[in-house]
Amino acid sequence: MGDPARVWKFGDNIDTDALAPGRYMSAPIDVLASHCLETVRPEFAAQVSRGDIIVAGANFGMGSSREQAVEALRHLGIAAVIAQSFAGIFYRNAVNLGLPVLECAETTSAKDGSAATMDAVSGKLELDDGVVLNCEPFPDFLMQIVNDGGLVPHLEKRFSGGASR
Numbered sequence: 001m002g003d004p005a006r007v008w009k010f011g012d013n014i015d016t017d018a019l020a021p022g023r024y025m026s027a028p029i030d031v032l033a034s035h036c037l038e039t040v041r042p043e044f045a046a047q048v049s050r051g052d053i054i055v056a057g058a059n060f061g062m063g064s065s066r067e068q069a070v071e072a073l074r075h076l077g078i079a080a081v082i083a084q085s086f087a088g089i090f091y092r093n094a095v096n097l098g099l100p101v102l103e104c105a106e107t108t109s110a111k112d113g114s115a116a117t118m119d120a121v122s123g124k125l126e127l128d129d130g131v132v133l134n135c136e137p138f139p140d141f142l143m144q145i146v147n148d149g150g151l152v153p154h155l156e157k158r159f160s161g162g163a164s165r
Helices: 029-033 068-076 088-096 140-147 151-159
Strands: 005-009 053-056 080-083 101-103 115-119 124-127 132-134
Touching (some): 029 068, 088 101, 140 151
Parallel strands (some): 080 101
Antiparallel strands (some): 115 124
């Protein structure tokens, strides 16, 4: 497991318009990301640090299919999103763009601001208060895509002979 990260706790039904507000969609990614989640937690974009982890309730990433929702999180340095469930298209966009997303039935015991270490391969999130969240382990083939930086770099590596089939 890596260095401790801060947990950012969110509830159910975080939608892609909160992650990537429509009025900033034509702006550069740094501008769009600076407004990420401002309707839910106005301080988020300014205070999040590289390596931090989002822990949320059910249906994270619901709404439109905008890839920019994932791009904003990656630009801000989010290392992983753990939620009780994800909207299908957000989940796939996250994998395609190299962001680990893990399902965890029990996220309510995680506290906002906790220090945590994450192991996406085993699916464990260990919190500084001793709580361990046991998530669904990230499947090997999806972890390979994430480790390669997303689907496009993964396919480039694969078709250049750099990855096993």
